[in-house]
Amino acid sequence: MAWFKRSDKGILTPTEAKREVPDGLWFKSPAGKIVHTRELKNNAYVVPEEDYHVRIGSAEYFEVLFDNNEFTELDANMESGDPLKFVDTKAYPKRIKETQAKTELKDACRSAYGKMNGLDIVVACMDFAFIGGSMGSVVGEKIARAMDHSLKHKKPFLMISRSGGARMMEAGLSLMQMAKTSAKIAQLDQAKVPYISLMTDPTTGGVTASYAMLGDFNIAEPGALIGFAGPRVIRETIGKDLPKGFQSAEFVLDHGFLDFIVDRRSIKSRLTTLLKMLQ
Template identity: 80%
Template sequence: MAWFKRTDKGIKTSTEEKKDTPDGLWYKTPQGNIIHTRELKNNSYVCPDDEYHVKIGSKEYFEILFDENKFTELDTNMVSGDPLKFVDTKPYNSRIEATISKTELKDAVRTAVGKMNNLELVVACMDFNFIGGSMGSVVGEKISRAIDHSLKNKIPFLMISKSGGARMMEAGFSLMQMAKTSAKLALLDKAAIPYISLLTDPTTGGVTASYAMLGDFNIAEPGALIGFAGPRVIRETIGKDLPKGFQSSEFVLEHGFLDFIIDRRQLKNRLTTLLNLLKN
């Protein structure tokens, strides 16, 4: 019965010497599938078992899109001010400082220029980790300047949206970014420079109501939440149950608000094909 009893020849490890599995080594999808984080990264952060697209930020999108992850970041040191002296549970300035320290991001969007399959491209990518990807003055200004760079150098522009909407701590200053970015995109259209908008999970609020839906091509990742108000708010407002899959990218595509849905693993090549078609 040695199988069921520890013997002197068995492996003995003291409690002090036992080691836990390092955090972050495995990822579990909402469907319960488990994948090693290294395999997940090599698969463009898509779980191969259920095709779940893990929520990622600008760092990961730049790695996926830019050749050899080489790019020049634009307007790197722009930080939000506090024009309204907003105070909730703590001053807005303090929250900005704490979020910068925690995320190592300066605000909710990063902009960069580089090559994608040898094609020049300007990319603006939002980060949900920075106050829910909220659109404030810095977000609007950095996107506007990225568009200016596209205009000046006649380079296509890609916007990757991931946002909870306008930043309430900046109130009207935040809402003004909708008009500013939309006006800049009109100049891009006038100059016949391609603008592709990629909507990821989630894209809501003032971002959806402005630059996210103004692309020459509006595309999205599978299963992304896309809408203005959230499902709960809509349900409580109209007093009715919502259709199955309401506000998913598949639902939005079916109702004519998207051009197509794209798997993240195919994103770089599909964008290259699309831009080559537009160029020719």
């Protein structure tokens, strides 16, 4: 019965010598597809085969859009204060500092200018990782200043929205950003400077009710959730059941609120073609 016996104990690897798989090496999609992060990055952060668009932030969008990832950032050090002394505590400033440390971002929006396939463009992009991409005074001001740069230099402006809505810790000051950014968009229109609004998953609340829906061209990524209030709130308000997927980009396109849906892998070439046509 020698074949049931192990004659050579072999070499055992000490526990301290074992190598663990690094965190973040693989990505698992909601459908269970496993993709190496390098392959995901090379595919514009879209899962191959199933075309699932992974939520990404400003750093990744700038990498996708700007030639050689070269750009000049605008107002990079602008950050929120606590103008309303929220609830007479330091809770809001503390949360800002904690989120800055966690995300390595100053606030929920970054803006920059550079070249996209050789064309000048200004891009403002929201970061959902920073307090749900909420629109506060800094977000509104950075967008307004980026639009000022577009106006001054006659460069097309691209707004990439991903937000849960207004940042209510700033109350009325947050809501006023809707009016401020909308007024800047009117100036872009008067100067005939193209404004393209790209809505990604999710785009909701006061952002949807202002600059996200005011583009010369309103476009979206596949499957993006786009709406003002959530389904439960709307259902309770109107007292009716809602169509399945009524806030998806595809539903919104079918009902005339979008010009087209664009795959992230082709967005750079599609935008370049569009801007050349406008020129």
